[in-house]
Amino acid sequence: MSEEEKKAESELRRPSCPGCGEPWLRPTQLPGRFRCVYCLRRFELVSQCPNCGEHQTIARMSTTEDMSCQLCGDSMLRAI
Numbered sequence: 325m326s327e328e329e330k331k332a333e334s335e336l337r338r339p340s341c342p343g344c345g346e347p348w349l350r351p352t353q354l355p356g357r358f359r360c361v362y363c364l365r366r367f368e369l370v371s372q373c374p375n376c377g378e379h380q381t382i383a384r385m386s387t388t389e390d391m392s393c394q395l396c397g398d399s400m401l402r403a404i
């Protein structure tokens with residue numbers, strides 16, 4: 325990876341992995357599925373908060389905030 329590519333990568337707001345905390349979560353071919361290229365764990369975006377049970381409307385899935393419960397702030401990603 326070139327220096328320019330590294331810079332562009334770090335400037336993008338990437339969602340952080342709930343498993344290792346590194347911003348290496350990448351969408352897979354399957355909708356709502358993500359894979360951390362750092363720790364290689366897989367995650368699924370759920371529509372109901374695992375913590376408080378609140379249902380979320382998932383409009384975008386590009387940043388960490390979009391993948392957090394709007395009520396309690398818990399991650400909407402479930403390890404699979």
Ligand SMILES: [Zn+2]
Pocket residue numbers: 341342343344345346360361362363364365
């Ligand atoms: Zn990870």
Ligand SMILES: [Zn+2]
Pocket residue numbers: 373374375376377378393394395396397398
């Ligand atoms: Zn919640």
